[in-house]
Amino acid sequence: MSKTAIFNKIRRGLKRGAPSAEQTAAALARIQSRKPELVPARSQLDHPGQIELFRSMSSQAAAKLIDLDSLTQLPEKVAEWMQHQGFTELVSANESWLNELDWAPLNNISRTCRVAQSGDNVSLTGCMAGIAETGTLMLHSGGNSPTTLNFLPDCHLVVLRESQIVGCYEDAWAMLRQNHPDSLPRTVNMITGPSRSADIGQKLQMGAHGPCELVIFLVKEAH
Amino acid sequence: MQIHSPEFKENARIALHNEPLQAALGQFKFGFPVNRARAIANLPEFETLRDHARDLKNHIIQNLDIYLEQFEQQVTANGGHVHWCSTAEDARQAILDICQHVGAKTVTKGKSMVSEEINLNDYLEANGIEPVETDLGEYILQLRGDHPSHIIAPAIHLNVDDVADTFHEHHHRPRSDDPQTLMKEAREVLRKKFVSADVGITGANFLVAETGSTIIVTNEGNGDLTQTLPKTHIVISSIEKVVPNLEDMSLFLRLLARSSTGQEFTVYNTLSTGPRRPDDQDGPENFHVVLVDNGRSDMVGTDFQDMLRCIRCAACMNHCPVYGAVGGHSYGWVYPGPMGSVLTPQMIGIDKSAHLPNASTACGKCQEVCPVRIPLPKLMRHWREKEFEQHLTPSTVRWGLAGWAFFAKRPALYRWLARSSAWFMRRMAGKKGRISKLPMAGGWTDWREMPAPQGATFMDQWKKRQSGDQS
Ligand code: SF4
Numbered sequence: 001m002s003k004t005a006i007f008n009k010i011r012r013g014l015k016r017g018a019p020s021a022e023q024t025a026a027a028l029a030r031i032q033s034r035k036p037e038l039v040p041a042r043s044q045l046d047h048p049g050q051i052e053l054f055r056s057m058s059s060q061a062a063a064k065l066i067d068l069d070s071l072t073q074l075p076e077k078v079a080e081w082m083q084h085q086g087f088t089e090l091v092s093a094n095e096s097w098l099n100e101l102d103w104a105p106l107n108n109i110s111r112t113c114r115v116a117q118s119g120d121n122v123s124l125t126g127c128m129a130g131i132a133e134t135g136t137l138m139l140h141s142g143g144n145s146p147t148t149l150n151f152l153p154d155c156h157l158v159v160l161r162e163s164q165i166v167g168c169y170e171d172a173w174a175m176l177r178q179n180h181p182d183s184l185p186r187t188v189n190m191i192t193g194p195s196r197s198a199d200i201g202q203k204l205q206m207g208a209h210g211p212c213e214l215v216i217f218l219v220k221e222a223h
Numbered sequence: 224m225q226i227h228s229p230e231f232k233e234n235a236r237i238a239l240h241n242e243p244l245q246a247a248l249g250q251f252k253f254g255f256p257v258n259r260a261r262a263i264a265n266l267p268e269f270e271t272l273r274d275h276a277r278d279l280k281n282h283i284i285q286n287l288d289i290y291l292e293q294f295e296q297q298v299t300a301n302g303g304h305v306h307w308c309s310t311a312e313d314a315r316q317a318i319l320d321i322c323q324h325v326g327a328k329t330v331t332k333g334k335s336m337v338s339e340e341i342n343l344n345d346y347l348e349a350n351g352i353e354p355v356e357t358d359l360g361e362y363i364l365q366l367r368g369d370h371p372s373h374i375i376a377p378a379i380h381l382n383v384d385d386v387a388d389t390f391h392e393h394h395h396r397p398r399s400d401d402p403q404t405l406m407k408e409a410r411e412v413l414r415k416k417f418v419s420a421d422v423g424i425t426g427a428n429f430l431v432a433e434t435g436s437t438i439i440v441t442n443e444g445n446g447d448l449t450q451t452l453p454k455t456h457i458v459i460s461s462i463e464k465v466v467p468n469l470e471d472m473s474l475f476l477r478l479l480a481r482s483s484t485g486q487e488f489t490v491y492n493t494l495s496t497g498p499r500r501p502d503d504q505d506g507p508e509n510f511h512v513v514l515v516d517n518g519r520s521d522m523v524g525t526d527f528q529d530m531l532r533c534i535r536c537a538a539c540m541n542h543c544p545v546y547g548a549v550g551g552h553s554y555g556w557v558y559p560g561p562m563g564s565v566l567t568p569q570m571i572g573i574d575k576s577a578h579l580p581n582a583s584t585a586c587g588k589c590q591e592v593c594p595v596r597i598p599l600p601k602l603m604r605h606w607r608e609k610e611f612e613q614h615l616t617p618s619t620v621r622w623g624l625a626g627w628a629f630f631a632k633r634p635a636l637y638r639w640l641a642r643s644s645a646w647f648m649r650r651m652a653g654k655k656g657r658i659s660k661l662p663m664a665g666g667w668t669d670w671r672e673m674p675a676p677q678g679a680t681f682m683d684q685w686k687k688r689q690s691g692d693q694s
Contacts, residue, residue, distance in 0.1 A: 003307035006462065006516045007288045013523025019289050027289040031433045031467045037474040038275055040268045057487065115505045118414050134488035143502030151447045169473040183301050184434050186499050186506050187451070190492035195444040199360035199376065200402040201383030202250050208359055209410060209417075210444020210491065 034177075036170040043133040043167035050132040054165050055218070057135025061193030062206060063214045071097070071161070071219050076105040078157060081215065082122060083109070091116050091153060093125040093145040098159070116148035123149040124157045128179070129172045130165040130216075136192045137216070138172045140185040147187050156194075156211040161219045224342055224370050226571055227555030231578035234553035244550050247380050255376075255541040258485020259592070266481065276478055277596040279471060280532035283463075284523060290432040290465045291514070297435025301497030303510035311341035314515045318343060318424070318457060321511050322352050325455050327421035333439060333446035334358035335426030336374050336535065337459050337515055339557045340570070343424075354424075355416045357445040359409055366393045372551030372559065375483050375537045380550050413445070423449035423507065425495075427460035428534070429475060430512070433468035436496040437512060440479060440489045447493055456495065456507035461515050463531045475534055478594040482536040518570050526605040530565050532595040539589035539599055545582050554579060561589035561599040568606050573613065580606035 011017055019027075045053060055065060066077055082090065090106070092098060094113035103111055116123055125145055129138040137158055141147045150156060166172055169190075176188065195210030206212055227234060238244055263269045283290060295305040306321075308314035314337075322330060330347060332338065332354055344354045344365070356365040360378035364370060366389050371377030378386075383400055390405055391398035394412060399405060425446045427437040437458045439446045450456045466472050480486045499506035522528055540546040540560025551559035556576070558566045564579040573580075580603040589599040 002309045002313055002516075005309050006307060006520050007291075009516075009520035010288050010523050013520065013525065013528070014285060014287075015524060019286070023286070024289050027286045027467070028293070031290075031293060034433075034468055034470055036470050037279070038268055038272055040266060040477070042266070061487070061490070118418050136488055136492075141499075141503055141506060143500075143504065146503070146505040147447070147451050148505045151444050151451065169476070170470055173469040173473070183297075184436060184494065184496040186496055186503055188436075188494040188496075189447070190488075192488045192490050192492075195442065195490055197359045197406065197443045198254075199358070199363065199378050199443075200386050200405050201381070202247070202254055202376075202379065203383070203402045205402050205406050207410070208406060208443035208445065209357065209413065209448055 034173070036168075039168050039170055040133065043131075045132070045167065047162075047165070050165050050167050051162055053132040054130050054135055057132065058130075058137075058193070058216060059135070061135050062196075063135065063193045063216050066215060066217050068217055068219045071159075072101065074098075074159060074217060074219075075101055075103045077217060078124065079105045079107065079109060081157070082106075085122075085155070087121045087155075089121060091120050091123045091149060093123075093149060095126055095144050098124070098126065115146040116152035118152060120153040122155045122157060123153040124159070125149050126159050127164070129175055130160045131167075131169055131172050131190070132165055133168045134192055136169075136190050138176070138188065138190055140176070140180075140188045142185055147189065150189055150191065151210050154207070154211060155213040155215065156191075157215045157217065158191075159217045159219065162221045224339060224557055226575055227552075228567060228571065228576040228579060229555070231553060231555055231576075231582065234555055235549040235582075238549040238553045243382055243385070244380055247382055248547055248550055251379055251541075252547055255483070255485060255537070259482060259538065259541070260485070262481040262485045262487060265487070266477075269478075269481070272474065272478055273594050273596055276474055276534075276594060277532060279466075279474060280595050283466065284528060284531055287462070287465070287523070290467060291462060293432040294430050294435060294465050297432065298497070298510075298512055299435075301435050301510075303435065303497045303512060306511060306513045308513060308515045309517075311515070311517050314341045314459065314513055314517070315343060315346045317513050318459065319346065319350055319352075321455065321457055321509075322347070322422050323350075325421060325509065327352055327455070329353045329355060329416070329420045330422045330424055331355050331357050331416055331420040331449045331453065332361070333423070333425035333441065333449045334361055334377070335424065335459055336371070336557060337426055337461050337517075338424065339371060340517060341459075341515065343459075355413075355420065357413055357417065357449055358441075359406065359443060359445070362409060362413065363389055366390075370552070371557075373537060373540065374535055374558065374560075374562075380552065417445075417448040417452050420449075420453045422455045422457060423451075423453040424457045424459060425450050427458050427464055427512075428479065429472050430460055430465040431467075431469060431472055431494070432465055434494075434496055436494040438472065438492060438494050440476070440492050442484070442486075442490045444491055447491055450493075450495060451506055454507055455509040455511070456498075458495065458510075458512045459515065460512065461517070461519055463519055463533075479534055479536050482534075482538040482592065482594040483541075522569060527565065527569060527602055529597050530562070530569075530602060532597055533562055533566075534595060535562075536594055538592040538594065539597075542588045542592045544584055544586060544588070549582075554582070561603070562597075565597075565599060565602040565606065568609075573606060573610050577610045580604070580610065 090111045127139045194214045195208045197208035198204040306317040372380040387400040480489045498510040546560040
C-alpha cells in the first residue's frame with residue numbers, strides 16, 4: 001500500500017522506525033497547544049486602534065467602507081448603494097438578525113434569501129470577524145450563509161460590527177474554535193478586498209472570477 | 224508535460240533572441256521584486272518570521288509521518304477521504320477513479336503545480352474527461368496548448384497581444400487588446416464551466432493536521448468557485464505541505480503573500496474541511512484529498528532535505544538573473560528557476576537535467592529572498608557534484624576542471640596562468656569590458672556575460688597587501 005511505502009521511506013530517511021510513543025505524544029501536544037507563533041506587533045493595539053487599522057488595511061486592499069451608526073441603518077444604506085449602481089435584486093444570507101430588520105427602504109429592490117446563481121449582481125452577508133492586521137474578513141459556511149454568496153455575484157456586501165474586529169489571525173482562530181468546538185465548518189473564507197488578476201500582460205485588473213467589488217458596511221457600536 | 228530540460232542551452236539561446244519574451248521579462252523585473260521589498264519594509268518582524276518558518280519546517284519534516292497520520296484521521300473524521308500516492312501514475316489513477324466513480328464528464332481546475340507535475344490534464348483527456356483550467360493564466364495557456372513558465376504567474380511570458388489573439392480565436396468575439404475587456408470575456412466564458420462541472424480539482428498550499436483542512440491561497444476566486452459548485456471536490460497536494468495547527472499555518476501565510484506577489488495578504492485564503500454539512504445549502508457532497516509523494520520522501524535525510532521546506536512562493540525565480548534572462552520555459556519542465564534547478568533533477572533524474580544546476584550565476588540572490596531560508600546555491604552545487612561524479616558533465620568542461628586542479632596544486636604555475644589569463648580575458652572583452660564567449664566554457668557563457676577581470680589578480684593583490692602595500 002502506498003501509505004506504508006511512503007511512511008517507510010520517510011522513516012528510513014529520518015533514520016528511525018515508527019515514532020516512539022513519546023515522540024507521537026509530543027507532536028500531538030504541539031498540535032493541541034495552539035500556541036501563537038510570532039505575532040507582528042502591528043495588530044497588538046487597543047480596540048479603537050484595531051478598528052482604525054482594519055479601516056486602513058481593508059481600504060488599501062481596495063475594499064469599500066460604508067459607515068453605519070447602527071444596524072437599523074443598513075436597509076436604507078444598502079438601498080442607497082444599490083440605486084446608485086442601478087441594481088434591482090439583492091440575494092441575501094438568511095440570518096435572523098438580517099431578516100428582523102425593516103427592509104421597507106428597499107422599495108422596488110427585491111431581497112431574496114437563497115444560494116447565489118450565475119448572473120446574480122449583488123449579495124449581502126454577515127461575517128464572523130474582521131482582522132485588523134491585514135483588513136481581512138473571516139466568513140464561514142453554514143445553513144444560513146451559503147458560500148456561493150461570497151464568490152458568484154459581481155458585488156459582495158458584507159456587514160461587520162466594530163465589536164467583531166480583532167487584531168490578528170490567531171484571535172480569529174480562537175473565536176472560530178469557540179464557535180465550532182468539534183470541527184470547523186466546511187469552508188472558512190478569509191477575504192481581503194475584491195478579486196483580481198495580473199495574468200493578462202502583467203497588468204493588475206480588479207474583478208477576476210470572484211466579486212469585482214467588496215463593500216463593507218461597518219456598524220458603530222458603543223464602547 | 225514533456226521533458227525539455229536536456230535542451231536547456233538551446234532553449235536559453237532561443238529565449239534570449241525571442242523579442243516578445245524579452246519584453247515580458249523586462250517588465251517582470253519591476254513587478255514582484257519591487258512589491259516584495261515594499262511589503263517587507265512594512266513588517267519589521269519579517270526576518271524573524273523567516274527564522275521561525277525555517278525551524279518549524281525542519282520540525283515538521285522530523286515528524287512528517289506523525290502529522291500526516293493526524294491529518295488523515297481528521298479528514299476522515301470530517302467525512303472526507305485521503306488517497307496516498309507514491310508516484311505520479313498512482314495519483315493520476317486515483318483522480319481518474321474518483322472522476323469515473325461519480326460519472327464525471329467535465330472537471331474544473333484551480334491552479335496546481337502538482338497537477339502539472341503528474342501531467343493530469345492529458346491523462347484525463349485521454350480517458351474522455353474534459354479538464355478546464357480556471358485560473359486566468361492557466362486558462363489562457365490551455366487554450367494555446369502551452370504550459371506555465373512561472374509557478375504563481377503561469378502566463379508571465381505572454382503579452383497582452385498574445386492573449387488578445389488567443390481569445391479572439393477561441394471566443395469568437397471581436398478582438399480586443401484591452402486587458403479589462405479580455406478579463407471580462409474570460410469571466411463570462413468560465414462562469415458557464417464552473418456551474419456545469421461535475422468535479423472541481425484544486426491544489427493546496429498547506430494541510431492542517433489539527434483540523435483536517437486544506438487551504439488554497441488565490442487572488443482570483445476561481446479556486447473557490449471550482450470547489451464550491453461541483454458535487455465533488457478533489458484536493459491534490461504533495462506530502463510536505465502538512466503543518467501542525469492553524470497558528471503554524473498563520474506563520475507561513477504571513478510570509479507567503481509578501482514573498483510572492485508582495486501583497487500584505489492574498490485576496491482569498493480558503494480552508495476546506497470535509498464535504499458539505501447536513502444544513503449547508505451549497506458546497507461539494509464529496510471531499511477527497513490526493514496526497515502525492517513522487518520522490519519527496521526520497522529527499523528526507525539527504526543533502527536535499529532542506530528543499531522540502533519550500534512553500535512555492537516563487538521569490539527565488541522572481542529575483543533570479545538567469546530566470547529573468549531566459550524565462551521559465553527554458554528550464555524544460557514544470558518547476559523553473561532556482562527551486563526548479565534543485566527539484567527537477569530529483570523528479571526527472573539528473574541525467575535529463577544536468578544543465579539546470581549549472582544555470583546559476585552563484586549570485587546568491589535566491590537564498591537571500593527565500594522565506595524558509597533554503598540554501599539554494601548549495602543544493603545546486605550538490606547536484607553539480609553528483610553530476611560530476613556520474614560523469615555526466617561534457618568532457619570539455621571536465622577536462623577544463625581537471626586542468627584547473629592540476630594548476631591549482633602547482634602554485635607558481637597557477638599564478639603565472641592566472642596573470643596571463645586575466646590579460647587574455649581583458650583582450651577578449653575589448654572596449655566593452657564584458658566577455659560573452661569563452662573557449663571551452665560555452666556552457667557557461669552562452670547565456671551569461673561576465674565582466675573582464677580588472678587590474679591585478681587576487682594573488683598579486685594579496686601579496687602586495689601582505690607586504691604592507693595598500694595600493
Ligand atoms: S525555494 Fe524558497 S523562494 Fe523559492 S519558491 Fe521555494 S520557498 Fe519560495
